[in-house]
């Protein structure tokens with residue numbers, strides 16, 4: 001059984017968070033002369049809610065969890081950085097991530113001076129829990145998994161993920177940035193079953209709000225309150241909070257239809273790409289992008305740039321030689337891309 005207190009750095013355990021003006025007076029009405037703001041209303045002259053209570057309650061309802069299970073960050077990248085800062089003693093502790101996967105786990109590790117060990121996925125980009133757990137040392141505090149994985153697009157095998165959750169005496173982070181593109185509901189429905197689980201999601205992908213910078217972490221109230229204590233008080237600005245609430249409450253049907261269109265376009269694109277002879281492999285996808293393997297991938301990448309179509313060259317990524325990652329666009333954008341690819345060579 002995991003002991004959270006032993007995992008959290010002592011300086012963080014002992015930390016008394018900065019107390020904002022809004023912490024000291026929690027009433028609603030009155031004349032605010034407590035925060036040195038400008039008194040002249042323009043829609044954003046007041047500091048925003050540091051606890052993002054309204055946005056949190058909308059997201060909590062959407063994901064059927066309690067608001068105490070929700071942390072909001074300036075993108076989920078903020079949550080990744082905070083987890084290192086809370087659990088990993090710089091230069092002493094270690095983290096573990098799968099490879100290939102999202103690059104931010106390694107960048108945030110380097111920034112925090114934490115050694116990141118990477119455990120290889122299998123040749124079909126699957127998680128081998130035993131191999132991963134072999135790389136755990138007494139100093140391993142965090143494990144980063146990503147499902148559906150970026151840049152490969154596949155969901156990680158659930159049974160293997162559960163093995164890691166059950167066997168590892170530290171924090172398991174599952175990055176579900178792309179879960180809404182999948183049939184699978186991910187790990188939020190079983191959040192309460194694992195004390196060491198942190199799930200990352202984001203409004204940046206399926207929700208269409210990358211420009212607002214709102215990411216979520218779902219975890220136990222203990223871990224969430226620790227993240228809240230360490231974050232900057234006003235990490236989500238007031239305009240982003242307001243716009244995100246408006247989008248989540250107002251455009252539900254439209255968002256649902258857009259999501260379904262992206263998924264059906266992904267299926268169509270998968271089918272069309274498989275028909276192109278020179279494409280050696282089209283990997284299965286549970287996300288809004290498709291990884292393909294093409295001999296001379298970088299040459300094709302530059303050809304597409306000449307045609308003003310920008311995709312991502314992943315050729316230099318581990319186990320991804322000669323691969324390109326294509327984001328699913330509108331039906332018109334996808335059709336044109338397929339035409340350009342068919343006419344290549």
Ligand SMILES: *Cc1c(COP(=O)(O)O)cnc(C)c1O
Pocket residue numbers: 074075076077078102146150175177201202203204205210213214215
């Ligand atoms: C895009 C992406 C994110 C980034 O999310 P933000 O909320 O925009 O910071 C996180 N994880 C993965 C795997 C991603 O691909």
